[in-house]
Amino acid sequence: MSVTNLRDESAVQEFAARAYDSIPIRTADRWEIWSLQAEQGIEPCFATERRFTCTDSQCPWRDECLGLQAEWRR
Known part of the structure; x- marks a missing residue:
């Protein structure tokens, strides 16, 4: 999926669910x-060090972003 397809809110939600x-x-x-x-x-800021101070509860990728990650995958 390209970024241009993610301009639509439903496409963003679909991409976040797939991710x-x-x-x-x-x-x-x-x-x-x-x-x-x-x-x-x-x-x-997705999956960066900023995730530890994130307060955006409406972010469609919040659950994935704040999930545990192996150190070597960062």
């Missing part, structure tokens, strides 16, 4: 999510 179901998330998907966040004017 959540395919744990661990692939690096390519991380870059896609970061691109989408930047396009929306949000600092790209």
